[in-house]
Amino acid sequence: MNKNIRIADVARAAGVSTATVSRTLSNPAVVGIETRARVMAAVEATGYRVNTAARDLRQRRARSILVLAPNLANTFFGRIIATIQEVAGSAGLSVQVSDSRAEAGRIEALGHDGRADGIILLDGSLAPEILARWRLPVIELCEWNTRATLPGLAIDxxxxxxxxxxxxxxxxxxxxxxxxxxxxxxxxxxxxxxxxxxxxxxxxxxxxxxxxxxxxxxxxxxxxxxxxxxxxxxxxxxxxxxxxxxxxxxxxxxxxxxxxxxxxxxxxxxxxxxxxxxxxxxxxxRVRLGRFAAQRLIAALTEHRPLAPGRELIDAHLVVRHSTAPLQG
Amino acid sequence: MNKNIRIADVARAAGVSTATVSRTLSNPAVVGIETRARVMAAVEATGYRVNTAARDLRQRRARSILVLAPNLANTFFGRIIATIQEVAGSAGLSVQVSDSRAEAGRIEALGHDGRADGIILLDGSLAPEILARWRLPVIELCEWNTRATLPGLAIDxxxxxxxxxxxxxxxxxxxxxxxxxxxxxxxxxxxxxxxxxxxxxxxxxxxxxxxxxxxxxxxxxxxxxxxxxxxxxxxxxxxxxxxxxxxxxxxxxxxxxxxxxxxxxxxxxxxxxxxxxxxxxxxxxRVRLGRFAAQRLIAALTEHRPLAPGRELIDAHLVVRHSTAPLQG
DNA sequence: AGGTGCGATGTAATCGATTACACGACGTCG
DNA sequence: CGACGTCGTGTAATCGATTACATCGCACCT
CATH class of the missing domain: 3.40.50.2300 (Response regulator)
Structure with missing residues (x-):
């Protein structure tokens, strides 16, 4: 709000340059052991937090993935999204969600505004032309448009x-x-x-x-x-x-x-x-589906390589309970 | 990926300065009518998209709100999140979701990393000390910690x-x-x-x-x-x-x-x-809850004022179906 | 002694859009 | 006719972190 603690403030407090502070935070190994301690203390004292907008700008990435589903209220997507969020969260990525129906008019922009590094697409009904124009990794999960050829994952x-x-x-x-x-x-x-x-x-x-x-x-x-x-x-x-x-x-x-x-x-x-x-x-x-998709996408992002193409099918199985019975005489 | 079309490219194509391009896009009224047309044509021709990281950095905001729920897989939150997303989407804000249980260790950072402008909190069990340290608008929805005193909305x-x-x-x-x-x-x-x-x-x-x-x-x-x-x-x-x-x-x-x-x-x-x-x-x-909360938060954000304090209770009603019947003699 | 290499740190360019301020052209009014 | 306001546009500072490159000191080798 009022106090905006910048990296420069920390640098001043620790008596080092901003470069050193940045390095201490992102790659401690290259910084001298005692300098490191001094910087950490200054970070602590000032309550510094990195400004992600600045970092994202410089590093040209958003540290965020987008999950696009046809209907967020649908029960089925709940656990998938939860799993994706869990995997992404532990990799330091945030997850944004959007409804591909409600946002129909804004879909195209979602892949272009730079807010996300990659997309997990749970909607197979999007126009392939739109998908083709996106310039970021997309993985289709559970369903896909047969006319498109994006990497995908689903059950058989x-x-x-x-x-x-x-x-x-x-x-x-x-x-x-x-x-x-x-x-x-x-x-x-x-x-x-x-x-x-x-x-x-x-x-x-x-x-x-x-x-x-x-x-x-x-x-x-x-x-x-x-x-x-x-x-x-x-x-x-x-x-x-x-x-x-x-x-x-x-x-x-x-x-x-x-x-x-x-x-x-x-x-x-x-x-x-x-x-x-x-x-x-x-x-x-659903947990496996969400986890695999998230892991595959995140691996591609962190290793800075394109998603391996190809669609993967995993097995589902039948759970027999009480709504089925042998045919009566 | 490869081509990064910057505002400067558009400016060059239109034969104007970057300032004019920026103004054309965000506040067309102040730009001359024919200049405007020229810029729009150049935007179209180059396929320019604003880089949100740069804009966010400069404007010191993220155009994004965070929804924090104790369990994203829970059916109950699905429709609320969907509604929030809908309201936020039409206001040009993106919605990120996080699980307050799975992310327990990272919660504090979520309010500090600048990725969100405001938070809708669906978890009443977070430590008030953490909430107090957040420096952005938070509205509690459906449940809250009685020890904290954040703006809130719930049924009675x-x-x-x-x-x-x-x-x-x-x-x-x-x-x-x-x-x-x-x-x-x-x-x-x-x-x-x-x-x-x-x-x-x-x-x-x-x-x-x-x-x-x-x-x-x-x-x-x-x-x-x-x-x-x-x-x-x-x-x-x-x-x-x-x-x-x-x-x-x-x-x-x-x-x-x-x-x-x-x-x-x-x-x-x-x-x-x-x-x-x-x-x-x-x-x-749930739709009303989600909508009201989102609208209240977004209004505060766009009007650039703090959230009005106070907790609001709205009425729930009983739906009588077939699981209840008069006491049998 | 002088050269080489390495580790630690600083300097400054860079990411890309926004916007305060300045400027020029033109019209209006006293 | 000069002062002044308005409109449209350009110049350049700014947001804050990252990082390529330069620098410095020191140890080690011949």
Whole structure:
């Protein structure tokens, strides 16, 4: 506010030059042992803190990474962001967050204003032209635009869909409904296609209901489903929230899960284990995803080299709980 | 990366001085109309972007606010952070997030490193000495340390507890259990005290179970509760998650909510409406909380004046759903 | 003795935008 | 006609830390 202690003040207090103070703080090894002590004492006495704007300007970097997600309020991103923050924090980087939907008009600037050294992108729906114009390292996490070719990290969604289908088929279900995610969303498409392929291979009759990952869309799908003459006996929802919506609506309609219909979710959010019934779902290792992405980006930044290109898929697994059961007679 | 387009490059391209370029960008009104056009064209042609580090250094501000929460992965903070980001974004400020637990050792520096102009603090458990040393505007949101006296904003937790008690008493319940939040947490204490006071006034027999807001603690409380000889017929949980844990455990034990026991939660997280049964709970207006806090902080920053002191309480209300019912004969 | 090398420190340029101050041109008014 | 205000623009100081380069002293070697 009032007192702005500069490095020059510390230098004066310690009777050395500003260069020596700077070196003491950032590279103590090169400074004489007793000078070092004198400087540290002066730093202590003055209460000096580096001015990061000045340092950032001189060093041409921001010591900050940006996490860009389509909807910050979404439960799913919470833990990922928390993990990224943890990794970044211990590397001395700060984390800024932005909502790629709310900030749609400002997106382009985010990669150009120099406030961030790198970006972790959790939104696969951004225009590739914008991404291409960014001049900083970007890593796509969980989803990506198939037209772009940035480094990325995600789970193998097709394989995950297969796990769900196999589980339901093993339980004896012959007709399975998939409540899909929004058209155009890469995750939604990959899961749906994985579902259709696996269902065909297992000889399971597959049908698709429109959805958008939300509970509301799950509830809607339930109302449609219930009025079908040939109701599938099992449902694979593209997200846990969607599954919750479906189950809640079934409950309201007096239909029992898993007695009357089996339901598999996707994500394994924290609530899944405590829902009623506890939800059988695909577990996404969100901590690993967040950690890997952050580490990969930060390593590139600190080693001052570009991100290694290439997309990496990691395995998800199925967590069997109580929302699925063998097909009734 | 390679090309660093500086304001000087734009100036050269437009045949004016750097001062004129700067003025055109930040205060167009003072620049001649045709000069302005020439500069804008040059900006366009060169693809110039301001270097925020340089601007921040010169203007002694960061155009950024920091949101500090005890657990970024917590569902409850998601929407608040999203709202803050939205408000800040449209004011041209960026939002950085940090976890006050994971970053415990670095907290003090966050208020001193000049990366943020102000802080929104969602953690009431920080040492007041640290807060006192920060030299930037801080607003406490949702909870605060009673020993500190920073500007703050929260719902009236005691009044909210009264709403819950009144509701249960009106339904005929004479014995109510409160599953409290962690000792030492201001929210937990205020809610518990509010509960005890209201219960006494309504002539309701009150008892308290230990908890810590988590689903696990709710489940634990359910197991304790079930073995009591004089089971209370209603439960008021200090958080929705805790209520979910309680209900899920009841379900596992074959006890029905609300037939055998009524449950009221606290927060009204997104899932509350879709739980089975849909949860009767205290609605916290998270969007309003986030928006008000952000607006109050940002107004102070842009008008270049200190935050008005004082704590503000806003009303929460009760949302009656299906987890509560009249006491059975 | 003189040269070489190394370790410790200082001097000053640099990062890039903002802005106080100065200046010139032009119009208005007494 | 000269004083004065206004408008538009340029010059250069400034924000504060980092760091390339220069300097100095001392030890060690031939």
């Amino acid at each position: 969604n097709a394989a995950a869909a297969r796990l769900a289908v196999d589980h339901l088929a093993d339980l004896g279900h012959r007709r399975v409904l998939h409540i899909a995610g929004p058209e155009g969303n890469v995750l939604a498409v990959t899961r749906r296609d994985g579902f259709l392929t696996s269902a065909a291979q297992r000889g399971v009759a597959a049908s698709i209901a429109a959805g958008d990952f939300t509970m509301a869309s799950g509830a809607r799908a339930a109302r449609d489903w219930v009025s079908r003459p040939d109701r599938p006996s099992a449902v694979f929802a593209a997200s846990d929230e969607c599954a919750f919506g479906f189950i809640a609506e079934c409950h309201r309609m007096g239909i029992s899960v898993p007695d009357d219909v089996s339901v598999v979710g996707f994500d394994d959010v924290d609530f899944a284990d405590h829902y009623i019934p506890a939800l059988t779902t695909i577990h996404q290792p | 937790n005691a009044a909210a507890a009264r709403l819950a008690v009144d509701h249960l008493a009106d339904l005929g319940h004479r014995r109510v259990l409160h599953i409290a939040g962690p000792e030492g947490n201001v929210l937990a204490v205020t809610r518990r005290d509010g509960f005890l006071t209201s219960a006494a006034q309504r002539g309701v027999a009150a008892s308290i179970a230990a908890g810590d807001f988590t689903m696990a603690s709710g489940a634990r409380a359910a197991r304790d509760w079930v073995s009591r000889p004089d089971r209370p017929s209603a439960v008021f949980a200090a958080s929705d998650e805790c209520a979910f844990g309680f209900i899920a455990e009841c379900h596992r034990m074959g006890i029905s909510v609300p037939d055998d026991v009524s449950v009221v939660g606290f927060d009204d997280v997104d899932f509350a409406d879709h739980y089975i049964p849909a949860l009767t709970t205290i609605h916290q207006p």
